[in-house]
Amino acid sequence: MTRPSLRVDAVLVQAVIAGALSFAHLHDLAAAAGQDGWKAWAYPVSVDLLLVAAWRRLRTDGPSRLAWCWFLIALVASLGAxxxxxxxLDLEHPPALLRLGVAGWPALAFLGGTLLAHSPAARSSAPPTATDPGPDPVAEVDHEPVTVTEPDPAPEPVPVPAAAEAPALPTAEPAPAAPVPAALVDHARKVAADHEHRTGVRIDTDTLRARLGVPPHLADAIAAQLA
Structure with a gap:
């Protein structure tokens, strides 16, 4: 197994040299402003970390006012040093404004780092792309077949016996009613019950005669037996 050869990147070397020089300048400036010992070394670390955090926020979440603001603040602090x-500047006798800026930098850097780490990323204002709405849930519902019931056909007229159709002989007294077959009465009773079920009222003689197809006198006789 061969080891990968170590390649020296000129850009990386340049970045390391520039970072070291900037680190040393920030240390010298902090030491001149009265920050001695480990404090003077902590200032360049704070500036560089804030600069890297702002740049990483710009690269990962996209441009935003918050990231650009703190990136410029850290960049001005590094360039200023x-x-x-x-x-x-006379570093042997630094001005009061420089001492004020160096003394206030820790609080400013802490605020910037906290905002960059915990502030939500800006949402994109681009409208959402149209997606496939998918199948219509209503169209996928299986509809049960609807059974259409056809109305019962109209009953065929019952043939009337020849004796019933014969005209009655004129007499002084009214002739007795002609006998009605039992089958015809049963059929008329079913027709009357169906009519009352559908309409809610009892069937009259004219409707009964039209449904049965019998003469008027026979319809009267059937209606009398149904009453």
Whole structure:
């Protein structure tokens, strides 16, 4: 098994050199402002960590005002230290404003790091893309077949016996009613019951005659037996 060869990246080397120089300038500036010992070494660590945290927030969550604000603050602090140590300020007798800025930096860096670590990422304002709505749940429901019941066909007219259709002889007294077959009476009773069930009222003689197809006098006789 061969070991991977170690490649020296020029960009990485340049970044390490630039970081070391910036680290040393921030240390010298903090020491000149009265921060001695480990405190002077903690200032460059704080500035560089805030700069890296803001840049990582920009890379992972996208551009935002919060990340850009703290990135610029850390960048100004780093550049300011590099410029201040180039002879523009008398580090033997630092001005009061420099002492004030160095003394207040820990609280400012703590606030920036907390906001970058715990603030929610800005949501994208782009409208959501249209997705497949999927099958219509209503269309997938299996509908049971509806059974349509057809109305009962109208009963066929019952043939009337020839004797019933014969005209009655004129007499002085009214002739007795013609006999009605029992089968015809039973059929008329079913027709009357069906009519009353559907309409809610009893069947009249004219409707009964039309349903049975019998003469008027026979319909009267059947209606008398149904009453």
């Amino acid at each position: 590099n410029v201040a140590t180039a002879g523009f």
